[in-house]
Each structure stands twice: as structure tokens, then as C-alpha cells.
Amino acid sequence: MKFEDAIEKSIKAFLDGKLPEELVKVQDGEILYTPEYMDEMAEDFADLDLEDEVEEDV
Amino acid sequence: MFDTRDLGPVPGENYTADTRNYPWHRPPEIDTYDGTVDYVIDRMRDEQTAEIVYSLMEIGRPLTNIVAGLMMQGIGRGKFQIDMAVLAAGPVYRYLQMLADSSNIKYEDGLNKKRIPITATTLKMVMGIIDDEEAPEEPVEAATAPVGGLMGSPSPEETTEAPADVQAAMLGMTDEEEEV
Numbered sequence: 001m002k003f004e005d006a007i008e009k010s011i012k013a014f015l016d017g018k019l020p021e022e023l024v025k026v027q028d029g030e031i032l033y034t035p036e037y038m039d040e041m042a043e044d045f046a047d048l049d050l051e052d053e054v055e056e057d058v
Numbered sequence: 059m060f061d062t063r064d065l066g067p068v069p070g071e072n073y074t075a076d077t078r079n080y081p082w083h084r085p086p087e088i089d090t091y092d093g094t095v096d097y098v099i100d101r102m103r104d105e106q107t108a109e110i111v112y113s114l115m116e117i118g119r120p121l122t123n124i125v126a127g128l129m130m131q132g133i134g135r136g137k138f139q140i141d142m143a144v145l146a147a148g149p150v151y152r153y154l155q156m157l158a159d160s161s162n163i164k165y166e167d168g169l170n171k172k173r174i175p176i177t178a179t180t181l182k183m184v185m186g187i188i189d190d191e192e193a194p195e196e197p198v199e200a201a202t203a204p205v206g207g208l209m210g211s212p213s214p215e216e217t218t219e220a221p222a223d224v225q226a227a228m229l230g231m232t233d234e235e236e237e238v
Contacts, residue, residue, distance in 0.1 A: 007147045014148020033149035045156045
């Protein structure tokens with residue numbers, strides 16, 4: 001498997017909501033960048049864009 | 059003839075080189091998942107890196123390729139290990155998606171690549187080789203010359219045949235020459 005293929009596989013797993021379980025255990029079960037956190041971040045991004053558009057319209 | 063170089067490095071060969079020659083030979087600077095993602099996201103906030111990332115997205119480079127490139131940079135600089143780069147690729151990809159969406163860039167995700175099987179025909183197409191036997195015969199349309207106008211051929215009405223004596227003069231068959 002090439003590096004690019006491994007990256008692609010990892011991305012697909014993340015988008016399916018999977019986390020590297022063993023790594024989470026090693027890092028005391030605390031990980032910030034979970035799929036849920038990234039979804040929230042995406043919503044914040046979208047809200048920021050909307051605010052910018054409203055300001056431009058005004 | 060048997061060549062030992064085909065087998066790869068000789069066992070223990072790594073001990074013959076200075077292990078601090080390259081950044082990736084040393085222990086990584088970042089060994090946490092969140093730290094790795096933080097580092098890559100911070101890198102994307104750098105003006106030069108951001109320009110490259112946005113440009114790559116705009117020209118339709120798949121996001122997976124861009125993520126792989128960013129991760130390779132980090133590995134090359136000894137910031138994190140390959141394993142960590144692979145594990146942290148998901149959040150970085152998601153962040154790139156957000157950037158593209160917020161900038162209204164139509165991106166190629168690169169996740170649904172279909173492998174094109176390599177055949178003799180596809181290779182020939184890539185290399186620009188066309189066999190006469192295999193080339194499909196396309197019906198050739200009869201060329202139609204424009205009629206009339208300055209550059210067009212004369213229409214049947216315009217065509218006038220020169221008289222026989224004029225034709226003979228043009229061919230140099232005048233009476234004088236014939237006499238000579």
C-alpha cells in the first residue's frame with residue numbers, strides 16, 4: 001500500500017465516524033479533533049460565512 | 059547473474075549511517091494526535107502555504123493528494139512520524155473541505171477514484187501510438203469547395219471555355235511556330 005492509499009483509507013474511516021481506538025487509549029482517552037468536533041467546526045465556519053455575507057449586503 | 063542489491067539494504071546497514079543526518083531520523087517533535095492536527099492547520103494559516111493549498115484546490119487537485127502533500131512536508135521536517143500522519147489525515151481533510159466550502163471552491167475529493175485498467179490500447183493512447191490497422195476508419199466527407207466569390211471556384215455559369223485558337227496560343231502552338 002502506498003502512502004497516498006493509506007491517507008485515503010484513513011480519511012474514509014474518519015468520515016465514517018471511526019477514531020483510532022488504540023491511539024485514544026494511549027493518549028488517556030482524550031482527543032479534541034473527533035468527527036463530531038469537526039462537524040461543529042464546519043457549522044461555525046458556515047455561520048461565519050453567513051455573517052460576512054450579511055455584513056457585505058448591509 | 060545474482061545481484062544482492064535487488065534484495066534491498068543489507069541487514070544492519072542502518073547502523074552504518076549517522077542517525078541524525080535527517081530530521082526524520084530523529085524522534086518526532088510532535089507525538090500527539092491533536093498536536094499533529096494543530097501543526098498542519100497552523101501551517102495552512104501561513105500565507106505561502108495557504109496560497110498553494112487554495113491554488114491546488116482551484117485547479118482541481120484532489121483533496122486527498124493535498125492532505126498527503128501536507129503530511130509529507132511534516133514528516134520531512136521531522137515534526138511527526140508517518141504513522142501519526144496517516145492517523146491525523148481525517149481532521150486535516152475535513153478542515154480543507156471547510157476552507158473550500160467557505161471560499162466556494164468546487165473541489166475534487168479524491169475518495170472515489172476509479173482505477174483505469176492498464177491495457178495495450180490504453181498504453182498506446184497515453185503514448186500517442188496509433189496503429190494503422192487498429193485505427194477506426196472514419197467516413198471521409200467529400201470536400202466541397204466554396205462556389206463563387208473572389209477566392210471560390212467559378213460556378214458552372216461563370217465557366218467559359220476558351221476558343222480553340224486561344225488555347226493553341228496559350229500552348230505555344232501558333233501558326234508561325236508551326237511553319238518554322
